Amino acid sequence: MNTLPTTRNAVLVVEDDPLVRLGAVDLVEDAGFVVYEAENAEDAIHMLEEHEDIFALFTDIEMPGSMDGLKLAHMVNRRWPPVAILIASGYLKLSRQDLPDEAMFFTKPYSPATIAMALNAVAPHA
Amino acid sequence: MTANEAWQGIPAITPKHHFLADGGEMGEEIGAFDWSQTGLGPMDAWPLSLKTITRLVLTSKQPMCFFWGSDLLNFHNDAFRPMLGKRVDGALGQPFKKLWADVWENLLPYTRKALSGEGTWMENLPLVMSRNGYDEQTYWTFSYSPLHGDDGGVCGLLNIVTETTKTVIDRESLNAANGALAQSIEEAQRLIEDKIHSEEQQQLLQRELSHRMKNTLSVVQAIVAQTMRHSKSLAHASSTIAGRLIALSRAQDILSETSWASANVRDVVNNALAAHMDKDERFEISGPPVHISAQQALGISLAIHELATNALKYGALSNEGGRVTIRWSIGNDGAFSFEWCESGGPAVTDPENKGFGSRLVETIVASYFSGRGHLEYAPNGIVFRLVGRLHSGPEGVATK
Numbered sequence: 001m002n003t004l005p006t007t008r009n010a011v012l013v014v015e016d017d018p019l020v021r022l023g024a025v026d027l028v029e030d031a032g033f034v035v036y037e038a039e040n041a042e043d044a045i046h047m048l049e050e051h052e053d054i055f056a057l058f059t060d061i062e063m064p065g066s067m068d069g070l071k072l073a074h075m076v077n078r079r080w081p082p083v084a085i086l087i088a089s090g091y092l093k094l095s096r097q098d099l100p101d102e103a104m105f106f107t108k109p110y111s112p113a114t115i116a117m118a119l120n121a122v123a124p125h126a
Numbered sequence: 127m128t129a130n131e132a133w134q135g136i137p138a139i140t141p142k143h144h145f146l147a148d149g150g151e152m153g154e155e156i157g158a159f160d161w162s163q164t165g166l167g168p169m170d171a172w173p174l175s176l177k178t179i180t181r182l183v184l185t186s187k188q189p190m191c192f193f194w195g196s197d198l199l200n201f202h203n204d205a206f207r208p209m210l211g212k213r214v215d216g217a218l219g220q221p222f223k224k225l226w227a228d229v230w231e232n233l234l235p236y237t238r239k240a241l242s243g244e245g246t247w248m249e250n251l252p253l254v255m256s257r258n259g260y261d262e263q264t265y266w267t268f269s270y271s272p273l274h275g276d277d278g279g280v281c282g283l284l285n286i287v288t289e290t291t292k293t294v295i296d297r298e299s300l301n302a303a304n305g306a307l308a309q310s311i312e313e314a315q316r317l318i319e320d321k322i323h324s325e326e327q328q329q330l331l332q333r334e335l336s337h338r339m340k341n342t343l344s345v346v347q348a349i350v351a352q353t354m355r356h357s358k359s360l361a362h363a364s365s366t367i368a369g370r371l372i373a374l375s376r377a378q379d380i381l382s383e384t385s386w387a388s389a390n391v392r393d394v395v396n397n398a399l400a401a402h403m404d405k406d407e408r409f410e411i412s413g414p415p416v417h418i419s420a421q422q423a424l425g426i427s428l429a430i431h432e433l434a435t436n437a438l439k440y441g442a443l444s445n446e447g448g449r450v451t452i453r454w455s456i457g458n459d460g461a462f463s464f465e466w467c468e469s470g471g472p473a474v475t476d477p478e479n480k481g482f483g484s485r486l487v488e489t490i491v492a493s494y495f496s497g498r499g500h501l502e503y504a505p506n507g508i509v510f511r512l513v514g515r516l517h518s519g520p521e522g523v524a525t526k
């Protein structure tokens with residue numbers, strides 16, 4: 001069977017607060033990308049396993065469940081190295097060493113325009 | 127050096143050859159004492175051994191005393207005098223038992239040992255004595271040695287002694303001071319640790335507070351953005367945003383009271399309705415006591431705000447006779463159900479396009495309960511039903 005090469009133009013939004021998640025989903029859509037959403041790390045991993053078109057992970061840090069956003073970011077960095085990582089949190093005291101290399105950090109609340117710009121910068125260009 | 131060198135230049139016979147010569151004050155006192163009245167007899171008749179030991183003791187700078195004869199009569203040198211305290215006058219020639227009556231029993235074992243021919247050495251022996259007219263704790267490092275007469279039999283005992291009272295007491299007070307110091311240091315360390323701990327707690331609290339604030343601001347940002355997005359005009363957006371933020375703020379009041387742990391559904395409902403309740407009889411509220419999480423309380427508050435605002439404009443709260451029934455329950459399977467049911471209002475028509483309000487009620491609030499929400503535009507009045515769980519499990523909803 002012949003499969004077309006996947007166009008990677010989707011962003012995975014991981015955020016446990018439904019309202020904040022809705023805002024994030026809207027900003028990603030407004031920036032012109034396909035969006036998948038998850039409310040915890042376990043769901044996020046399922047999404048990544050199923051959807052090969054994801055080029056960026058945009059995740060919160062504090063989430064319920066066994067894995068927080070930082071652990072998720074490290075795992076994604078290992079298992080899906082091409083996926084760009086954007087992390088947002090209300091916690092300011094976070095050192096560079098806590099984040100995977102190349103990961104971008106944004107404080108909450110964030111500006112939708114800043115996130116959109118960052119996504120455009122890491123999006124693969126056809 | 128040989129032993130002979132020690133004798134160099136010293137005449138073989140000392141000029142002052144009387145055995146009390148160079149004997150100090152005690153030498154003079156012994157010379158003046160009437161020994162003929164004692165068991166020892168006149169001094170001229172003393173055995174050579176007694177004279178020899180007397181001379182040895184008197185010419186020594188080391189405190190010494192000895193006891194001689196059947197009554198164990200006391201002899202001592204100048205260096206020993208301070209140890210006698212107020213007993214110093216008249217101590218010479220006194221029987222041991224009389225002079226040291228207060229410690230006689232304590233010393234008897236050592237005395238008997240020396241008289242049996244065997245010496246003793248003791249370090250810091252404690253003795254309570256009354257040499258100065260009052261009971262006094264004293265310490266002594268001393269030796270008792272047998273003294274032999276001319277015929278080789280034991281005639282008395284020699285006591286070479288250093289009083290260590292001051293040393294021992296100083297050492298004890300030093301130990302006590304060290305102990306007190308160690309205790310103070312320990313206490314100070316504990317206080318410092320307590321302080322550090324409470325500062326850490328404080329910092330943790332500050333961080334948590336700041337984090338909560340940022341999360342709340344993120345929610346506010348989302349509400350503002352969503353409202354702007356779906357509003358027909360800026361004026362409409364402005365009043366809608368104000369209403370929603372007030373609802374959010376009121377919900378925070380309840381959560382502050384419970385330290386953001388959980389809230390009772392009834393409190394959340396009453397609190398959210400307070401702004402819209404013109405007449406109590408319009409509302410029928412019923413349900414068991416159920417505690418929901420902080421986020422769920424915010425969700426329910428926002429949902430009630432949206433439903434009530436809509437009801438005030440178009441629904442059961444917009445006329446005189448309309449009513450709203452609010453019910454919630456916990457099912458056998460642990461499912462949480464919540465229902466808002468309007469009746470008696472103007473006839474309801476399905477809205478042409480659903481705004482953020484209905485999306486908020488149907489999708490977002492339901493997400494807080496990992497469940498489903500449904501808004502029904504029934505002709506008799508709007509009905510909202512929410513079914514979900516109180517505790518979100520590991521498999522949440524994740525939808526595109």
